[in-house]
Amino acid sequence: xxxxxxxxLLKALKADVDxxxxxxxxxxxxxxxxxxxxxxxxxxxxxxxxxxxxxLLLLFNRAYGGNDNRALNTAAALExxxxxxxxxxxxxxxxxxxxxxxALHIKHGIPLALNAGDALAGKMWExxxxxxxILGAEKAMQIFEEFLFMYSQTTSGQHIELxxxxxxxxDITEEDYFNMCRHKTAWYTVITPAxxxxxxxxxxxxxxxIIVRFGMDLGVAFQxxxxxxxxxxxxxxxxxxxxxxxxxxxxxxxxxxxxxxCSSDERRxxxxxxxxxxxxKHPEEIGEILRLIKKxxxxxxxxxxxxxxxxxxxxxxxxSIDGAIIPxxxxxxxxxxxxxxxxxx
Amino acid sequence: xxxxxxxxLLKALKADVDxxxxxxxxxxxxxxxxxxxxxxxxxxxxxxxxxxxxxLLLLFNRAYGGNDNRALNTAAALExxxxxxxxxxxxxxxxxxxxxxxALHIKHGIPLALNAGDALAGKMWExxxxxxxILGAEKAMQIFEEFLFMYSQTTSGQHIELxxxxxxxxDITEEDYFNMCRHKTAWYTVITPAxxxxxxxxxxxxxxxIIVRFGMDLGVAFQxxxxxxxxxxxxxxxxxxxxxxxxxxxxxxxxxxxxxxCSSDERRxxxxxxxxxxxxKHPEEIGEILRLIKKxxxxxxxxxxxxxxxxxxxxxxxxSIDGAIIPxxxxxxxxxxxxxxxxxx
Numbered sequence: 001x002x003x004x005x006x007x008x009l010l011k012a013l014k015a016d017v018d019x020x021x022x023x024x025x026x027x028x029x030x031x032x033x034x035x036x037x038x039x040x041x042x043x044x045x046x047x048x049x050x051x052x053x054x055x056l057l058l059l060f061n062r063a064y065g066g067n068d069n070r071a072l073n074t075a076a077a078l079e080x081x082x083x084x085x086x087x088x089x090x091x092x093x094x095x096x097x098x099x100x101x102x103a104l105h106i107k108h109g110i111p112l113a114l115n116a117g118d119a120l121a122g123k124m125w126e127x128x129x130x131x132x133x134i135l136g137a138e139k140a141m142q143i144f145e146e147f148l149f150m151y152s153q154t155t156s157g158q159h160i161e162l163x164x165x166x167x168x169x170x171d172i173t174e175e176d177y178f179n180m181c182r183h184k185t186a187w188y189t190v191i192t193p194a195x196x197x198x199x200x201x202x203x204x205x206x207x208x209x210i211i212v213r214f215g216m217d218l219g220v221a222f223q224x225x226x227x228x229x230x231x232x233x234x235x236x237x238x239x240x241x242x243x244x245x246x247x248x249x250x251x252x253x254x255x256x257x258x259x260x261x262c263s264s265d266e267r268r269x270x271x272x273x274x275x276x277x278x279x280x281k282h283p284e285e286i287g288e289i290l291r292l293i294k295k296x297x298x299x300x301x302x303x304x305x306x307x308x309x310x311x312x313x314x315x316x317x318x319x320s321i322d323g324a325i326i327p328x329x330x331x332x333x334x335x336x337x338x339x340x341x342x343x344x345x
Numbered sequence: 346x347x348x349x350x351x352x353x354l355l356k357a358l359k360a361d362v363d364x365x366x367x368x369x370x371x372x373x374x375x376x377x378x379x380x381x382x383x384x385x386x387x388x389x390x391x392x393x394x395x396x397x398x399x400x401l402l403l404l405f406n407r408a409y410g411g412n413d414n415r416a417l418n419t420a421a422a423l424e425x426x427x428x429x430x431x432x433x434x435x436x437x438x439x440x441x442x443x444x445x446x447x448a449l450h451i452k453h454g455i456p457l458a459l460n461a462g463d464a465l466a467g468k469m470w471e472x473x474x475x476x477x478x479i480l481g482a483e484k485a486m487q488i489f490e491e492f493l494f495m496y497s498q499t500t501s502g503q504h505i506e507l508x509x510x511x512x513x514x515x516d517i518t519e520e521d522y523f524n525m526c527r528h529k530t531a532w533y534t535v536i537t538p539a540x541x542x543x544x545x546x547x548x549x550x551x552x553x554x555i556i557v558r559f560g561m562d563l564g565v566a567f568q569x570x571x572x573x574x575x576x577x578x579x580x581x582x583x584x585x586x587x588x589x590x591x592x593x594x595x596x597x598x599x600x601x602x603x604x605x606x607c608s609s610d611e612r613r614x615x616x617x618x619x620x621x622x623x624x625x626k627h628p629e630e631i632g633e634i635l636r637l638i639k640k641x642x643x644x645x646x647x648x649x650x651x652x653x654x655x656x657x658x659x660x661x662x663x664x665s666i667d668g669a670i671i672p673x674x675x676x677x678x679x680x681x682x683x684x685x686x687x688x689x690x
Contacts, residue, residue: 031524037504088463092456111437111507114459118433119500121463125470126493129486137482141474148471155464159382162456179376 006339009332013058013075014051016068020076021045024127040108040116041123044083047099050345053189054079057197059336060211063329066201073127073134074143074196080124081147081188085154087117092162093248094278100239135200143196150192157184164251168275170259172251178220180251185226186219207324214316221309221341224302227252229344231290232299237345246286249274253305257298258289266292310341351684354677358403358420359396361413365421366390369472385453385461386468389428392444395690399424401538404681405556408674411546418472418479419488419541425469426492426533430499432462437507438593439623445584480545488541495537502529509596513620515604517596523565525596530571531564552669559661566654566686569647572597574689576635577644582690591631594619598650602643603634611637655686 025042029035054075061071089095090103091110097103105113128147131140160180164172195211230245231254245252255274259267270292273285293299314337322330370387374380399420406416434440435448436455442448450458473492476485505525509517540556575590576599590597600619604612615637618630638644659682667675 031505033505033508034501036508037501085463088459092459109511110455112504112511114433114437115500115503115507118430118466119497119504121466122493122496122500125489126497129489129493132486137486141477141482144470144474148467148474151467151470152464155460155467156379156382158460159457159464160376160378162460163378163381166454166457 006332006335009059010051010055010339013055014049014079016072017051017054017058017075017079018045020072021079024076025123037112037116037119040104040112041120043104043107044087044098044120045079047101049079049082049099050343051079052340053082053193056190056193056336059329059332060194060197061201062197063325063333064198064201064203064207065326066197070134071197071200073130074200075193077124077127077147078188078193078196080120080127081150084117084120084124085188087113087120089158091117092158093244093250095240095244095248097239097241097244100236139200142199146192146196146199150187153183153187157181160184161251165249170251170271170274172256174253174256177251177253177256181220181223182216185223186216189215189222190219191215203324207321210316210320214313214321217309217316218313218337218340221306221313224253224306224309225341225343227254228299228302228306231293233344239345243286243290246274246289247278247281249276249278253302254293254298257301258293258296261296261298262292306341310337313337351677351680354404355396355400355684358400359394359424361417362396362399362403362420362424363390365417366424369421370468382457382461382464385449385457386465388449388452389432389443389465390424392446394424394427394444395688396424397685398427398534398538401535401681402542404674404677405539405542406546407542408670408678409543409546409548409552410671411542415479416542416545418475419545420538422469422472422492423533423538423541425465425472426495429462429465429469430533432458432465434503436462437503438589438595440585440589440593442584442586442589445581484545487544491537491541491544495532498528498532502526505529506596510594515596515616515619517601519598519601522596522598522601526565526568527561530568531561534560534567535564536560548669552666555661555665559658559666562654562661563658563682563685566651566658569598569651569654570686570688572599573644573647573651576638578689584690588631588635591619591634592623592626594621594623598647599638599643602646603638603641606641606643607637651686655682658682 022042022045025045026038027042029038057075057078058068058071062068086098087104090098091105091114095103096106103113104116107113108116124147128140128144131143134140135143157180161184163169191212194215195208198207198211227245230240230252231243233242241247246255255270259270262270270289273281273289314334317333317337321333325333367387367390370390371383372387374383402420402423403413403416407413431443432449435443436450436459440448441451448458449461452458453461473485473489476488479485480488502525506529508514536557539560540553543552543556572590575585575597576588578587586592591600600615604615607615615634618626618634659679662678662682666678670678
């Protein structure tokens with residue numbers, strides 16, 4: 001498998017994106033309080049991430065004949081989107097860790113972290129406004145529209161997921177889960193990166209529909225793999241609390257599958273535990289749920305679905321994208337699909 | 346005093362703005378979870394507010410010869426700004442009441458409310474993008490820039506204020522407080538409304554600097570009056586918890602003045618009380634601080650400063666704005682200044 005190469009490629013692209021981000025974000029301010037705000041805004045961007053989303057954008061831009069110089073600003077804005085939204089996400093999920101370090105609200109409290117997330121979101125829009133000079137007003141506005149659509153999908157998906165937890169709902173079908181992932185993950189992880197990259201390169205409008213179908217499947221596959229790593233990953237690689245989703249009571253494909261397979265006694269135990277607030281849960285209870293997940297092979301099941309979705313995405317790529325792009329990027333994008341569903345981080 | 350007329354005028358303008366907002370915001374969705382998100386997004390906008398900011402925008406637009414039809418969309422976006430930012434603000438300040446009703450995070454919990462604030466912010470940007478059709482791409486982008494500048498000033502000001510609370514800092518001078526208010530309040534309450542209104546009407550660029558000076562003074566005057574109402578207002582009119590700023594430990598001009606005047610014993614009592622987390626404070630302690638504020642006449646002092654700033658704003662208006670606008674709006678804007686510093690809500 002060529003995945004190590006994909007990893008190296010993403011890393012190189014991310015270095016370019018980071019340069020743009022850190023050139024752009026304000027660094028110091030004479031008012032000490034605002035200086036702290038600036039440090040908080042640079043905190044998550046300076047933690048090492050995979051750079052998958054800006055990488056996808058730049059690779060699709062290249063694949064459709066585009067030049068990095070025209071796409072880097074948008075790739076950087078996309079990376080800022082990921083960064084500010086996870087500041088808010090960490091507050092909403094009460095997550096303690098992000099990329100191996102304490103979450104921003106753990107370091108500075110919820111009020112300052114929430115506001116720093118808002119401030120960073122402002123920088124994302126400022127960055128997109130710079131596209132006027134790089135791409136002209138018309139294309140800059142189109143990208144704005146794409147970001148707004150992604151933004152609306154992501155907040156809707158986030159709302160669906162948080163709403164289930166808040167209403168203690170467990171009557172979630174696999175289709176409910178897929179629908180939530182399509183909103184929460186597919187747009188901002190695959191569809192918008194790939195399509196805005198292609199758009200900047202000048203790809204025809206019809207390409208959008210194909211990338212939407214491609215990204216729906218690949219995005220959900222990504223989310224399932226993320227859920228799996230959350231339960232079975234290595235904390236040093238994954239950078240978040242292992243089994244954090246169980247502590248947070250999240251509805252994942254793994255848990256939905258478990259609930260469909262386990263005995264009524266087991267089901268009661270799982271639901272009683274997951275419905276408790278985080279601070280009332282015990283490590284042994286989480287351990288018992290992990291044991292049941294293993295017993296009922298729910299991770300294996302979820303991995304199978306993720307692989308099947310990736311296969312669909314590969315098929316759409318081969319049928320409808322492959323022929324329209326520069327040949328040398330065919331293999332690279334196929335490798336990227338493998339990376340997304342087989343990654344360990 | 347003609348203030349009742351200003352109130353009636355603002356009310357009529359707000360009705361026009363509300364019509365645009367509720368035409369624009371999504372109302373129902375077949376997915377019940379997303380339907381709840383939409384209801385949450387419409388919650389604050391449907392509570393009766395003063396409509397001061399969109400009113401200022403529309404009046405300055407008219408005063409410079411503009412037509413409401415071209416400015417209403419931007420006024421509505423400004424009203425959305427106010428609404429989503431106070432959703433986040435209420436979480437950051439742990440406020441229980443907003444416009445006389447429970448705050449959104451009290452009704453739905455912090456995670457859903459935080460996310461609904463983000464979703465509503467997205468709608469604000471979508472609304473501003475519609476200015477392309479109304480005002481053309483160039484002016485639409487200029488307004489975007491103005492909103493981004495306002496956004497950055499507001500989040501910086503909010504950060505300064507929250508940072509003082511978080512660091513338990515009380516070595517705040519009056520100038521520190523004014524600086525915080527200029528960031529947190531002046532831009533989004535006066536400068537950006539007035540200037541974008543004028544901009545849409547076609548006012549020359551040089552007008553911006555004048556409105557900035559005008560709005561700095563009037564914006565700080567507004568904030569001081571808001572602080573006073575928070576301590577001395579009528580909850581039915583004001584719509585927020587009375588003395589909420591003391592419960593939240595906010596640094597206001599009233600408290601800064603009190604700390605400068607009171608005895609060292611009194612000072613220790615005030616600081617010990619204000620530094621305690623909200624849930625450890627007792628009503629009698631807050632009552633005692635209110636008594637000290639009365640004893641040292643700190644509300645009177647703050648009101649005097651607010652009036653002096655309003656006088657400056659009036660002077661700038663008479664010297665540099667009055668001559669450039671349609672005569673019938675001179676008296677209206679002067680009345681509006683009076684309303685801002687003498688209002689009881």
